[in-house]
Amino acid sequence: AQKITQTQPGMFVQEKEAVTLDCTYDTSDQSYGLFWYKQPSSGEMIFLIYQGSYDEQNATEGRYSLNFQKARKSANLVISASQLGDSAMYFCAMRDMDSNYQLIWGAGTKLIIKP
Amino acid sequence: NAGVTQTPKFRVLKTGQSMTLLCAQDMNHEYMYWYRQDPGMGLRLIHYSVGEGTTAKGEVPDGYNVSRLKKQNFLLGLESAAPSQTSVYFCASSYPTGKTDTQYFGPGTRLTVL
Numbered sequence: 001a002q003k004i005t006q007t008q009p010g011m012f013v014q015e016k017e018a019v020t021l022d023c024t025y026d027t028s029d030q031s032y033g034l035f036w037y038k039q040p041s042s043g044e045m046i047f048l049i050y051q052g053s054y055d056e057q058n059a060t061e062g063r064y065s066l067n068f069q070k071a072r073k074s075a076n077l078v079i080s081a082s083q084l085g086d087s088a089m090y091f092c093a094m095r096d097m098d099s100n101y102q103l104i105w106g107a108g109t110k111l112i113i114k115p
Numbered sequence: 116n117a118g119v120t121q122t123p124k125f126r127v128l129k130t131g132q133s134m135t136l137l138c139a140q141d142m143n144h145e146y147m148y149w150y151r152q153d154p155g156m157g158l159r160l161i162h163y164s165v166g167e168g169t170t171a172k173g174e175v176p177d178g179y180n181v182s183r184l185k186k187q188n189f190l191l192g193l194e195s196a197a198p199s200q201t202s203v204y205f206c207a208s209s210y211p212t213g214k215t216d217t218q219y220f221g222p223g224t225r226l227t228v229l
Contacts, residue, residue: 004157035217045158045205045220091157095216102148102173103218105157 003027003099004092004106012112013082020067021077021109023092029053032096034075035103036066039089048090051075087113117141119221121206127227128196136191136224138206146209147189148173148218149181151202158205164189165211196228 005024013019025034036048051059051066059066067076075094079086092106119140128134138147145166150158150173160173164183178200180192189208193200203225207218 033216037220043203043223045207047217047219050217093157102160102163103158105159107155107157 003104004094006090006092006106006109008109009107010110010112012114014114015084016081019079019082019086019111021079021090021092021111023075023077023106025073025075025092025094027073027094027096029096032094034066034068035093035095036064036075036077037091037093039091039108041088045091049077082113084113084115087111119206119208119219121204121221121224123224124222125225127229128193129229130197132196133192133194134196134226135193136204136206136226138189138191138208138221139187140189140206140208140219141187142208142210142219143186144208144210144219145186146211146216146218147183148207148209149179149189149191150205150207151175151200152205152223153202161191161204196226198228200226201228202226 003026032053034051038046049061049064051068063080065078089108091108093103122137148163149161159175162181164170167186170181182190203223205223206221209216209218
């Protein structure tokens, strides 16, 4: 079974609008971590935000926030006030005991911000 | 501060040739990783290392070997390249801070095997 599912292969969003990128995960472990990375067209992988399974608050980092719904096993990335520079691939990843604490990655969502 | 660097950035090989990709990090990280990224897919872990002199297999280790002789370096070798190994290869490193353990990535190596 897929451990990380990103159901949106691609999205178009108008500049300055908020955007939500979906991520659902599957794990039987109680202790796990969820990550979002950004990959611009230049190719590098940039860490954005982390959410621990026991964290009571949703993680936030500047314009990025993580909408963590544990019961639904979802960890959606929310980008507020999108900018042209947000156009990139976005990857959700998880590490848990089942994966020997190595990152398991989703297939990614390609986000394009329209001016 | 260079972070994680990879050499080379691009390489074209013929089937059966061998090569070594070098990853270096200057952040004193204990853990290092090699991933491959194929079109339309997320990253897949090839091998990783939790410390100098140790290596372990990831999700797709076949056809690759690794070595971690120095803490700051992690080498990925292809002994006999195959077209199926055409991919972009990323190295990453992290410091084991518990659950967080954020990985930091190099710029990638684009490898084509003809």
